[in-house]
Amino acid sequence: MDTASDRTPDRPGLDRRTLLRGGAAAGLGAVVTTTTVLATSPEAASYDAGPEPSPPELILTKFRDRLPVPPVLRPKQRDRHDELTVRLRTADVTVHSQLPRVRMWTYEGSYPGPTIETTAGRPLRVAWENGLTGEIPVKAVDFGLATGPSPDPLTNYPGTAGCQEVAGVSGLGPWAVVHLHGMLTGGGNDGWMENLLAPGDVQLSAYPNRDAATLWYHDHTHHVSRFSVYAGMAGLFLARGGRERDLGLPAGEHEVPLVLSDRNFDLDASGAPAGRLVHKVEMVGAQRLMRVHAAPYTLVNGVVWPYLEVRPRWYRFRVVNTANSRIYRLMLLADGVPVRGAFQVIGTDQGLTDRPRQVEGALNLSPGERADVLVDFGEFRGRTLKLVNTIDGVTPGGSSRRDDMLEPDVMQFRVADRRPNTGFTLPKTVEPAFRRLGTDDLPRERPPRWIALVGPGTQNMPELWEMEELAESEAQGLDLPAEGIVQVRDEHGALTTLRRTAMAYDDGNTVRAAHQDLEVWKYLNLAASPHPMHIHLAHFQVLSRALYDVTGFDRKVRGSARPIAFKETAELEAHEIGEKDVIRVGTAGRITAGPNGTPGELVTVAVRFPVLGRGVHHCHMLEHEQHMVRPLVVGPADGAQHEGHSGMHH
Incomplete structure (x- = not known):
């Protein structure tokens, strides 16, 4: 060579x-x-x-x-x-x-x-x-x-x-x-x-x-x-x-x-x-x-x-x-x-x-x-x-x-020091076909998909956790904190218990989505560092951004000792309103010193899957891409019965 x-x-x-x-x-x-x-x-x-x-x-x-x-x-x-x-x-x-x-x-x-x-x-x-x-x-x-x-x-x-x-x-x-x-x-x-x-x-x-x-x-x-x-x-x-x-x-x-x-x-x-x-x-x-x-x-x-x-x-x-x-x-x-x-x-x-x-x-x-x-x-x-x-x-x-x-x-x-050109006027409307999704557009028959972004673990690297919601009966007997278990209390006081299903690239339990489907993904950042999250084979709209108190997350046990609690709603930025394929989850400014000093963020997106095949979803910080990455498969909706999943969800 x-x-x-x-x-x-x-x-x-x-x-x-x-x-x-x-x-x-x-x-x-x-x-x-x-x-x-x-x-x-x-x-x-x-x-x-x-x-x-x-x-x-x-x-x-x-x-x-x-x-x-x-x-x-x-x-x-x-x-x-x-x-x-x-x-x-x-x-x-x-x-x-x-x-x-x-x-x-x-x-x-x-x-x-x-x-x-x-x-x-x-x-x-x-x-x-x-x-x-x-x-x-x-x-x-x-x-x-x-x-x-x-x-x-x-x-x-x-x-x-x-x-x-x-x-x-x-x-x-x-x-x-x-x-x-x-x-x-x-x-x-x-x-x-x-x-x-x-x-x-x-x-x-x-x-x-x-x-x-x-x-x-x-x-x-x-x-x-x-x-x-x-x-x-x-x-x-x-x-x-x-x-x-x-x-x-x-x-x-x-x-x-x-x-x-x-x-x-x-x-x-x-x-x-x-x-x-x-x-x-x-x-x-x-x-x-x-x-x-x-x-x-x-x-x-x-x-x-x-x-x-x-x-x-x-x-x-x-x-x-x-x-x-x-x-x-x-x-x-x-x-x-x-x-x-x-x-x-x-x-x-x-x-x-x-x-x-x-x-x-x-x-x-x-x-x-x-x-x-x-x-x-x-x-x-x-x-x-x-x-x-x-x-x-x-x-x-x-x-x-x-x-x-x-x-x-x-x-x-x-x-240039010359007379200004006034031939262009900022239009009031750019793309009239664009429409923001509302509550009525979102799926109601199944829970959202949760992705937790966690600070360095045993391998001294940040981690991406795919999570599933537990039924109330499953959550009642848990002894917290427990590894891979995170509880979240939202702005209405409702408590959701999440269990980790996968985090390494080859963990199995591949995310499976139905072609032309619309899903709600919730990105929960439990770490101090922001992460830009990217989904292949898809595009999405950002529905909301909210700040959460993450001090209840036990970094050693790698689970929540007390619920991750809602603090306040944060505004979406001008470039976050349209159709996207990357979204920052976490602060873009200074990271506050001290353990868990920076508020966590919960960013909710509505994801469409217009194409078929095998892809990935991952953090687009390239130094994180090698370990904060998981496979994704988009298949025909009628193939769900052969996968043994409802709506091709894991």
Whole structure:
């Protein structure tokens, strides 16, 4: 097998020969449109700021490089479907002008991969060709203190000093499997995480592509995705159609994708950043519990802290959080002050919503979540604004070393000093066909499905528990606390007793749902850490979010000593109103110190299952994905009798 050092990788970018070739194995072709690689510069530009220094330890200059727009890849039309070939390949990619080119595993040689742009309603067939070479271009290290977490962890800084290398990562070969995240397609095309694609092989996937939405594609190799996605295997997917054209939304250069991620880099012998990816985590305490990954450099569209020149007018941004584990809590600042109501959300994970919703405070996007937002720069002609990441309790724009946020800036907007364009008016209605589900829409003949999210157990890792409700007669004889038994008291005082049925990936008792069914899932977070939960083969609406007192949960016994009790209802955020496939369960802000100091959360969703097959449901923090994952099977409703389940419930 070739190694990264004995073969020159393909250069980044999409050359005409690559894009127009036919896939020999699949008989599929690819077509690219002529695109602007960098966002167009407004005329008569004049700004009050330019590049800025980052903290000295991070070395690189902020806002030195212009925001790139990923190249666009469009499929070739056939009679009844469209076709596309996408090649996975190793490439050296520029992520900052002061940094050597970075070796990555990519789609078509760029990071992020090309934006695949399709027409909703046109079925799509994709041949994903594995042309990767060499071993994974990521150095994985960890560190930690036996006394507990550091107030200034090494994750804030580049390099590997004070760390030890994680065994078994450096030799990982170029195996892959592509998951088109959010696409409602059958299990055979979903990118099952164990259907590995060897170098030279082709993954053939058919996507119904029915609805207009902002999706993304990424590697989903079982147990390895935290390293393979970090190596560069992610890209944006847009299905256009529906109401978009009728609304006259900002388009062309005024519609910009913002693909967010974070990375860290090694240092060379002189102490300068080298073009080598470093995946660095903190192992906390004597038990060496892993804190989820966080890196000091934020990338937008594959560039560290870029700037974008804009005109004083409305823009449309497709914002996607592709980071391994970092939650981006985004605010727009002008002169260091948050711009109130800067973001108008018109779409969520699975498409447009009924009307624009103004974001109050920060736009919280956990890994895997997307938001379709409109921003008006009309009042800021000739000025410079910043998009920043924030932490609850820290002044917006301020840093917090203990929260892995040495540098809060994400990117800079430079607004041209010219007359504002007033040709666009924010519509009152976006998608009239969208409807929020009500109580009358929900199933009443069976109980909800409960999923408990629990802190590290005997394996020093967080756990995902599938639960079942016990009848009152079964619950009466229990001696509490008992392992795997959780009691919950809701806002009406009703007590529900839950028993764990499965938690490990191969525990059996696979979740079985009926095709075209509607189920209610209740996610109960008993831990301090938030978890973004993702369901394959499905989409859902978030019905409610509520805070619960979880101090009654005994972490040693791993059961509740007294009921987990309702405290108060929490508001859904603007980007949580529409159709979704990822939902954050738990706080997006600061985690309160002390055992069980952070209130738990109960998030209730109504899940639809429009496609058939085998999939999974899991936490989309990639450092958790390997152990907070369970299989899911969607089958015909009339097959329930053969499974021995009622309604295909476990």
